[in-house]
Amino acid sequence: MKRDHQDMFTSMPLCPLGIPHLLLGIYILIFLLLGYAPYDRGVWVAENLPIVLIVLGLVLTFRKHRFSDTAYGLMAVLIFLHTIGAHYTFSRVPFDLITDTFGFTRNHFDRIAHFSVGFYAFAAAELLLHRRWVVSRTILMLFPLFFIFFVAAGYEILEWIFVMIMDPDAGMAFLGVQGDPWDAQKDMLADGLGAITALILFGAMHYREIRDLPSAFASTRPH
Numbered sequence: 001m002k003r004d005h006q007d008m009f010t011s012m013p014l015c016p017l018g019i020p021h022l023l024l025g026i027y028i029l030i031f032l033l034l035g036y037a038p039y040d041r042g043v044w045v046a047e048n049l050p051i052v053l054i055v056l057g058l059v060l061t062f063r064k065h066r067f068s069d070t071a072y073g074l075m076a077v078l079i080f081l082h083t084i085g086a087h088y089t090f091s092r093v094p095f096d097l098i099t100d101t102f103g104f105t106r107n108h109f110d111r112i113a114h115f116s117v118g119f120y121a122f123a124a125a126e127l128l129l130h131r132r133w134v135v136s137r138t139i140l141m142l143f144p145l146f147f148i149f150f151v152a153a154g155y156e157i158l159e160w161i162f163v164m165i166m167d168p169d170a171g172m173a174f175l176g177v178q179g180d181p182w183d184a185q186k187d188m189l190a191d192g193l194g195a196i197t198a199l200i201l202f203g204a205m206h207y208r209e210i211r212d213l214p215s216a217f218a219s220t221r222p223h
């Protein structure tokens with residue numbers, strides 16, 4: 001069992017051109033196409049900067065640590081949605097079908113993008129399990145969730161700092177609050193719900209490996 005557990009990730013087929021390469025190619029194509037004549041060039045640069053850094057980080061660490069195709073697929077959702085949102089600004093993304101169908105008073109494309117931020121919890125949990133950085137199933141499932149909330153809160157703070165030092169009109173387009181005073185809190189909630197969804201999927205896919213880990217409270221029980 002231990003041998004199988006150790007080989008769970010390393011035994012995955014590593015074809016020269018696989019899903020990660022395909023996703024990278026799609027991203028580069030979308031980035032180049034939507035880099036032409038965006039609605040606001042300043043917002044486009046600000047929105048794309050963190051995504052480019054994420055992509056570069058995944059590319060540079062690919063040989064050192066390769067995530068599963070599922071993890072790359074989930075991480076790509078945010079990358080694609082954010083690149084689209086950067087072109088139009090999130091409040092102007094063509095999303096009328098959903099908005100009109102459900103009678104929304106605002107464009108919720110940004111909420112879906114925030115929900116996809118939580119998908120990175122899957123990759124975080126996979127990394128923890130693969131590297132054996134945790135020996136508790138409780139911590140394995142909770143740490144990625146807390147990490148997503150930490151990143152979400154930090155990003156909201158950085159967004160407001162960005163608005164304070166740039167043009168106010170462009171800054172509000174960057175924030176995409178659309179008149180909602182609770183926009184930041186709802187964005188963080190969407191991030192967290194996305195993380196919970198990703199962790200449920202991770203738990204279902206790696207149930208046996210997680211089951212073999214002890215609970216965080218096991219060591220506190222009297223012998």
